[in-house]
Amino acid sequence: MSDILQQSKSSPTLQEFLPxxxxxxxxxxxxxxxxxxxxxxxxxxxxxxxxxxDPTKFRxxxxxxxxxxxxxxxxxxxxxxxxxxxxxxxxxxxxxxxKVCNHPNSILPPLFLKLLESCSTPESLRxxxxxxxxxxxxxxxxQNSEQPANAETSSLPVETTAAPLPPTPxxxxxxxxLRNGTAGKPYSVEGGAIAGRIAEARGDDPxxxxxxxxxxxxxxxxxxxxxxxxxxxxxxxxxxxxxxxDYAVSPSARSIRFEVSLLINPDPASxxxxxxxxxxxxxxxxxxxxxTFNYPDFKVIAASRRGRSHANKGDFRDDDFAxxxxxxxxxxxxxxxxxxxxxxxxxxxxxxxxxxxxxWLVGNLNAPEYQYVGTSKQPVMDSESxxxxxxxxxxxxxxxxxHDKIERESQNPSESLPEPPTLRNYxxxxxxxxxxxxxxxxxxxxxxxxxxxxxxxxxxxDAIPLTLPDGGEHAGQTTFLTIPSSxxxxxxxxxxxxxxxxxxxxxxxxxxTDGITDPKFPSDAAxxxxxxxxxxxxxxxxxxxxxxSLLEWMNFFSxxxxxxxTLVAVLPNPSPTAE
Amino acid sequence: xxxxxxxxxxVLDTSGSMRGEPIQALKVGVQSLISSLRQDxxxxxxxxxxxxxxxxxxxxxxxxxxxxxxxxxxxxxPQSGATMTGAALELLCQxxxxxxxxxxxxxxxxxxxxxxLMTDGSPNDTALYNRMVEEVARRPxxxxxxxxxxxxxxxxxxxxxxxxIYNLETMDSHSFAGLxxxxxxxxxxxxxxxxxxxxxxxxxxxxxxxxxxxxxxxxIQIVV
Numbered sequence: 001m002s003d004i005l006q007q008s009k010s011s012p013t014l015q016e017f018l019p020x021x022x023x024x025x026x027x028x029x030x031x032x033x034x035x036x037x038x039x040x041x042x043x044x045x046x047x048x049x050x051x052x053x054d055p056t057k058f059r060x061x062x063x064x065x066x067x068x069x070x071x072x073x074x075x076x077x078x079x080x081x082x083x084x085x086x087x088x089x090x091x092x093x094x095x096x097x098x099k100v101c102n103h104p105n106s107i108l109p110p111l112f113l114k115l116l117e118s119c120s121t122p123e124s125l126r127x128x129x130x131x132x133x134x135x136x137x138x139x140x141x142x143q144n145s146e147q148p149a150n151a152e153t154s155s156l157p158v159e160t161t162a163a164p165l166p167p168t169p170x171x172x173x174x175x176x177x178l179r180n181g182t183a184g185k186p187y188s189v190e191g192g193a194i195a196g197r198i199a200e201a202r203g204d205d206p207x208x209x210x211x212x213x214x215x216x217x218x219x220x221x222x223x224x225x226x227x228x229x230x231x232x233x234x235x236x237x238x239x240x241x242x243x244x245x246d247y248a249v250s251p252s253a254r255s256i257r258f259e260v261s262l263l264i265n266p267d268p269a270s271x272x273x274x275x276x277x278x279x280x281x282x283x284x285x286x287x288x289x290x291x292t293f294n295y296p297d298f299k300v301i302a303a304s305r306r307g308r309s310h311a312n313k314g315d316f317r318d319d320d321f322a323x324x325x326x327x328x329x330x331x332x333x334x335x336x337x338x339x340x341x342x343x344x345x346x347x348x349x350x351x352x353x354x355x356x357x358x359x360w361l362v363g364n365l366n367a368p369e370y371q372y373v374g375t376s377k378q379p380v381m382d383s384e385s386x387x388x389x390x391x392x393x394x395x396x397x398x399x400x401x402x403h404d405k406i407e408r409e410s411q412n413p414s415e416s417l418p419e420p421p422t423l424r425n426y427x428x429x430x431x432x433x434x435x436x437x438x439x440x441x442x443x444x445x446x447x448x449x450x451x452x453x454x455x456x457x458x459x460x461x462d463a464i465p466l467t468l469p470d471g472g473e474h475a476g477q478t479t480f481l482t483i484p485s486s487x488x489x490x491x492x493x494x495x496x497x498x499x500x501x502x503x504x505x506x507x508x509x510x511x512x513t514d515g516i517t518d519p520k521f522p523s524d525a526a527x528x529x530x531x532x533x534x535x536x537x538x539x540x541x542x543x544x545x546x547x548x549s550l551l552e553w554m555n556f557f558s559x560x561x562x563x564x565x566t567l568v569a570v571l572p573n574p575s576p577t578a579e
Numbered sequence: 580x581x582x583x584x585x586x587x588x589x590v591l592d593t594s595g596s597m598r599g600e601p602i603q604a605l606k607v608g609v610q611s612l613i614s615s616l617r618q619d620x621x622x623x624x625x626x627x628x629x630x631x632x633x634x635x636x637x638x639x640x641x642x643x644x645x646x647x648x649x650x651x652x653x654x655x656x657p658q659s660g661a662t663m664t665g666a667a668l669e670l671l672c673q674x675x676x677x678x679x680x681x682x683x684x685x686x687x688x689x690x691x692x693x694x695x696l697m698t699d700g701s702p703n704d705t706a707l708y709n710r711m712v713e714e715v716a717r718r719p720x721x722x723x724x725x726x727x728x729x730x731x732x733x734x735x736x737x738x739x740x741x742x743x744i745y746n747l748e749t750m751d752s753h754s755f756a757g758l759x760x761x762x763x764x765x766x767x768x769x770x771x772x773x774x775x776x777x778x779x780x781x782x783x784x785x786x787x788x789x790x791x792x793x794x795x796x797x798x799i800q801i802v803v
Contacts, residue, residue, distance in 0.1 A: 175653065177650050179648065180647060180648050180649070180650065182647060238617075240614070263650075265617055265623060265646075265647050266617065266618065266623070268620045268623045268624050269620075271618065271619070271620035271623065272620045308620070309621055312620065312621070471682050472682065473681045473682055473688060473719070474681065474682065474688050474689060474690065474691050474719060475583040475682070475687060475688050475689055475690045475691075477682075518687070522686075522687060523683070523684060523685045523686050523687055524682070524683075524684045524685070525684045525685045526685075559582050559624045560582030560583055560624045560625055561582075562620075562621065
């Protein structure tokens, strides 16, 4: 076949092919009329123009649409005609022509196409394909008729299914779809890929196949390079379109037109809406909150912002934070909480959790007994030997009291609600962080329920996680302060929730909700990995000039991570005023 | 870093009785579902869709793929044949077992999947169906919704599968468009409920909060 293709000077037109086709058909007609199955298929269109089928007077014309000129009809590509299924024949010039394809079950048009495409000259049609065509017709007909069990693999470009469906007259039963793109993201389909795939589907030789033309919308940002067949560019806008493509079996062959679908997704970032929550809703909360706290030993920069997922629906920020300092003893208290998205009043739950814990802890830690945590050599408090209530138990008590306070709110709401709430309407996580300077060293303790997390940096490169992952088997599963089991006094529960460290070189400590930890620590293993912490620190440190700049940084875009974000950074105060 | 996926399984009846207008309407419906989900930013990032069709056997027409790259496949139906709903549920369970990523130390897991079953008849493989209803219940689906389409759809078998059953009285394109718009809002809302925050507690700790379904459109009659 490739020999013929190379020899042919120019592709033959339909006009040139018609005599050969007529001859082929009439011969087939006489040869195969004895064949029952074939006869049935051919009959609907051959026999209708009577049995006086005269090969010498056989005439065929073809058109795609009526707006083509005579010249265009003459030069139009054969395959194109057959493919577009309007193919007229008659036995002589006086007869009313009728469509070949008007018989819906006719399998002939795709066969014509295959036949015509396999030959580049009328002579080759006569010489090469008479036998082939007959065989093809027979096998294909049988395959598609009532006995699909006899089916052999088809050599036709027709998608054969197990069901005895007649092939449609349109030859390219090949569905072509370019890979989807997304607006704003570089897109490319490598050269030769489209032609190669069509060739493969049709059984052509991919080495010779090419795409001569692909009409892309002019302002789409995408370009087609006819020389290489590549589509490249960065889509400028969403698109869902059917494009026309001209395919050629070989450089010299007439092209065949295909439809190709292309979908460009919208840029997800462009779809987010920023809606304000209803001003009538109970438990109003600002979408943004930020504050800088200057204490004798610590500088604290805190910020919290509503996530895109909430802004998109006009929901409130569910996160919250609270920071306090026990001035008499130098204890810093940081509370961070993330209200559950599925709980309708969780914004109040997180707010109660934070403020209640802060107030209670600051009040208790101001007691003189907490002046000294211990010596710098033996700093960690031991629950057995300490005369005061150990830090771990103090933190547990704070969480317990916060739970009780939320429970009271659910039983006796402070604002008027449309219907009586349940405790679970206030679902919230809680991360408590206590810190105290001990000479040059620094003591840090945490108690956490639910996801998010805290960690302490001993240098810009090294951090120690202060919380354990608290997630479930599936995404978004965690536990809440409002679930009784999270406050179990069983040792294994307390050990999991409490953690303390003494560090000699305190650089910073962070306490974050999962709006920050999910995008910045892609897995539980990453949370334990110093490299992830140091990457975060490199990104974060320049933004810690003010709580405004931290809040601004927290608007970063990370696909799939659009939850509320809260981060409290504790830094050593550069100008300590008291020890 | 990979985004946490929200797997959505569409399990569609393509038995012989769907031939003609119903299958066409179904195709248009699936296409419009995909298109409308693409307008939801959360869905566009998180939703992954898989299509299972069933007639005299169940087949995985489209393995789980992100909404961004998803190409709607050809949905075809044979001239006649049985309705092997049980086989379809069996395949659904196999797919979920294979597809679903759980939280591990090094990888964040998927959101709990959603499944939509659309049928216009009743299961012919009753024994398998009943067994598979139990198997589906063992899988961590956030919700399973069944749609009984047309007058021949039997509700009793579907009631064993899920409390969320919707009935389409007619199977024209209007009804299917309504159904799939609703499926779309369900997916979006599931997406929001699940995706907006760390909101589903561990099943072992407490029963999960009821999955809130949006109000169905007027064309869809609520059965339960």
